[in-house]
Amino acid sequence: MEDKATNSGIQFRSNYDASAANGKGKVSGYQYELDPSPRAWTGGIYDEARRGWLYPLDLNDAARSAYKTGQYNKVRIECKGVVTQTFINGTPAAILVDTVNTSGYIALQVHSIGASKIGGQKIYWKNIRVNTSDVKLSPVKNVYTVNNIPNNLSAPEKSQGWSLLFDGKTTKGWRSAKGNSFPSKGWGIENGELKVLSSDGAESTNGGDIVTNKEYAAFDLTFQFKLTPGANSGVKYYVTLKEQSGGSAIGPEYQILDDKLHPDAKLGKEGNRTMASLYDLIASKKDPRAFKAIGQWNTGRVLAQKNGQVTYFLNGIPLVEFVRGSADFRKLVAGSKYKDWSHFGEAAKGHILLQDHGNEVSFRSIKIRDLSK
Numbered sequence: 194m195e196d197k198a199t200n201s202g203i204q205f206r207s208n209y210d211a212s213a214a215n216g217k218g219k220v221s222g223y224q225y226e227l228d229p230s231p232r233a234w235t236g237g238i239y240d241e242a243r244r245g246w247l248y249p250l251d252l253n254d255a256a257r258s259a260y261k262t263g264q265y266n267k268v269r270i271e272c273k274g275v276v277t278q279t280f281i282n283g284t285p286a287a288i289l290v291d292t293v294n295t296s297g298y299i300a301l302q303v304h305s306i307g308a309s310k311i312g313g314q315k316i317y318w319k320n321i322r323v324n325t326s327d328v329k330l331s332p333v334k335n336v337y338t339v340n341n342i343p344n345n346l347s348a349p350e351k352s353q354g355w356s357l358l359f360d361g362k363t364t365k366g367w368r369s370a371k372g373n374s375f376p377s378k379g380w381g382i383e384n385g386e387l388k389v390l391s392s393d394g395a396e397s398t399n400g401g402d403i404v405t406n407k408e409y410a411a412f413d414l415t416f417q418f419k420l421t422p423g424a425n426s427g428v429k430y431y432v433t434l435k436e437q438s439g440g441s442a443i444g445p446e447y448q449i450l451d452d453k454l455h456p457d458a459k460l461g462k463e464g465n466r467t468m469a470s471l472y473d474l475i476a477s478k479k480d481p482r483a484f485k486a487i488g489q490w491n492t493g494r495v496l497a498q499k500n501g502q503v504t505y506f507l508n509g510i511p512l513v514e515f516v517r518g519s520a521d522f523r524k525l526v527a528g529s530k531y532k533d534w535s536h537f538g539e540a541a542k543g544h545i546l547l548q549d550h551g552n553e554v555s556f557r558s559i560k561i562r563d564l565s566k
Contacts (some may be wrong), residue, residue: 194538200227200228200230200304201301201302201304202224202225202227202239202241202272202299202301202302202304203211203225203227203268203299203301203302204220204222204223204224204225204241204298204299204300204302205222205223205224205225205226205240205272205277205297205298205299206222206223206272206277206294206295206296206297206298207220207222207223207224207294207297207298207299207300208220208221208222208294208297208298208302208330208407209298209300209366210411210523212460213412216225217323217446218298219242220241220242220298221238221240221241221242221243221304222240222241222243222293222294222297222298222560223238223239223241223242223247223277223291223294223297224238224241224302225237225268225270225279226238226239226250227268227316228260228366229260229262231325231535232248232257232262233250233257234249234251234257234473235257235259235266235280235281235286236250236252236258236259236260236268236279236280236284236286237249237250237258237279237285237286237287237336237468238277238279238287238289241302243293244280245255245482246247246509247291247339247341247507247509248287248288248289248339248509249281249422249482249508249509249510249527250286250287250345251506251509251510251511252287252339252506252509253286253287253336254284254287255284255335255413255468256281256284256285256336257379259281259282259283259284259286259477260282261282261290264279265317265319266282267283268280268281268282269283269374271328271330271331272295272328272394273319273329273381274295275290275291275292275295275326275342275347276288276290276330276349277290277291277346278330278331278346278349279290279332280331281522283335285331285333286336286341287336287547288333288337288339289338289339290338290339290340290341290342290345290347290349290350291339291341291342292341292342293341294373294471297321300553301318301541305459305514310366316398317548318450330419331551332352334352334353335353335363335472336349337413338350338355339351339492339509340558341556343349343361343385343417344357344359344360344361344385344557344558345556346560347533348357350560353562354562354563355532355560355562356407356560356561356562357560358369358545358559358560358561359387359556359557359559360380361364362385363382363383363449363555364403366383366405366406366407367403367405367406367415368383368403368404368406369401369403369404369500370401370403370404370432370434370442370544370546371401371402374422376400376401376451377400378390378399378400378402379392379399379400379549380400380403380549381436383412383446385554385557386419386520386555386556386557387547387549387552387556387557387558388539388553388554388555389426389550389552389553389555389557390553391421393551393554394502395550395551397539398520398551399549399551400549401510401511402441402442402545402546402547402548402549403544403546403547403549404432404434404546404547405444405544405545406544406547407544408542408544408566409430409501409542409543409545409563410513410541410542410562410563410564411497411498411499411563411565411566412495412497412561412562412563412564412565413431413494413495413496413497413561413562413564414428414430414494414495414496414559414561415492415493415494415558415559416428416492416493416494416556416558416559417492417493417556417557417558417559418452418490418491418536418554418555418556419450419488419489419490419491419492419499419550419555420449420451420488420491420552420554421451421487421488421553421554422453422454422486422487422488423448423451423455423552424449424450424455424487424550424552424553424554425449425455425457425550425551425552425554426450426547426548426549426552426554427443427446427447427448427449427472427548427550427552428446428447428449428493428545428546428547428548429441429443429444429445429446429447429545429546429548430444430445430447430495430497430541430543430544430545430546431444431445431497431538431540431542431543432444432537432543432544432545432546433540433543433544434544436534441546441549441550442546443534443537444529444538444540444543444544444546445471445472445475445517445537445538446471446472447471447472447493447495447505448465448466448467448468448469448470448471448472448477448546449469449554450466450468450491451487452467452468453466453487454487456493461473462476462528463476463550464476464477464479466482467479468484468507469493469504469507469512469513470487470505470507470512470513471505471513471515472527473530473531474515474522474526474529474531475513475515475525475530476505476513477505477509478512482508482514483507483508483509483511484508484511485508485510486509488563490555490557491507491508492506492509492558493506493507494506494507497517497564498564499564499565500516501516501517501518501519502514502515502516502517503516503517512521517539518536518538518539522538526538527563537544542565545561
């Protein structure tokens with residue numbers, strides 16, 4: 194139980210360096226977030242003093258109402274092998290697959306007090322227990338899994354129906370957007386990464402775009418990407434290949450861009466061509482927690498539901514929401530570069546596309562879950 198103004202956490206599988214912080218000691222590693230604020234991220238997983246948020250609870254909105262303010266709450270953390278599952282008052286909160294630590298300390302956090310008005314606030318603990326023998330993970334359904342092992346499907350993901358679109362070794366499942374075979378140039382596979390190779394920076398003029406062999410209706414798509422400085426690319430979906438556009442194939446796009454160095458970021462309207470935007474239609478929210486530096490791996494996600502609702506995530510933070518075919522969506526299309534394409538973005542199903550924009554961009558851990566059934 195904690196006061197409303199406090200913030201705390203439970204460290205698990207964490208490291209302790211007694212010599213750090215001028216001899217005061219420092220704990221780093223996985224943290225179960227305790228968050229009574231309106232953000233309501235209790236049960237999310239933070240990597241203290243290392244990588245930051247691993248599982249923001251925006252990834253599992255259903256768990257954000259499970260915390261009870263001003264009452265004792267039941268916290269549960271399950272760790273076995275590389276899998277961690279968290280719960281709050283019996284509600285599944287987060288599933289993380291990660292290899293950085295598989296053992297370590299458990300610690301109760303005293304959060305730094307940054308304002309005098311927070312001084313004197315309290316958090317209470319009781320009934321603290323741990324089991325280390327014959328540990329079994331609880332069965333959990335319909336909770337998004339963050340898997341930080343490249344090109345890997347964990348047991349939780351397999352049970353939820355996820356499949357790999359890229360196996361880390363071959364081009365199986367992909368072909369050119371302009372032919373039946375994979376491009377003979379412009380793309381490469383190295384160290385488990387599917388790469389767009391650098392050329393002249395033009396759209397779809399070297400190897401060209403690639404698409405999945407299969408088409409998808411409702412789906413949950415997740416992918417990791419890494420940009421080189423000044424790079425431009427994108428992930429499109431509901432691509433039918435019927436338009437014969439001449440350039441990049443037509444479809445809604447999750448924009449992938451170096452906003453600081455690429456000129457496209459200043460084009461369009463109100464930033465709707467920047468990173469993680471619905472390209473040329475809706476600008477992504479500029480939440481600083483979502484953006485990692487160029488050269489680091491980022492995780493994108495497109496959740497396209499049967500009711501037409503689409504949500505874009507970047508590193509677990511939702512940045513764009515819209516409904517395909519709605520009056521608002523069609524109004525945006527009418528004012529965009531897609532205005533001349535009939536029923537743009539409203540196809541019942543289509544291919545997933547990775548864009549060749551002439552800049553080096555790497556992809557890995559491309560996964561999809563079919564939601565149409």
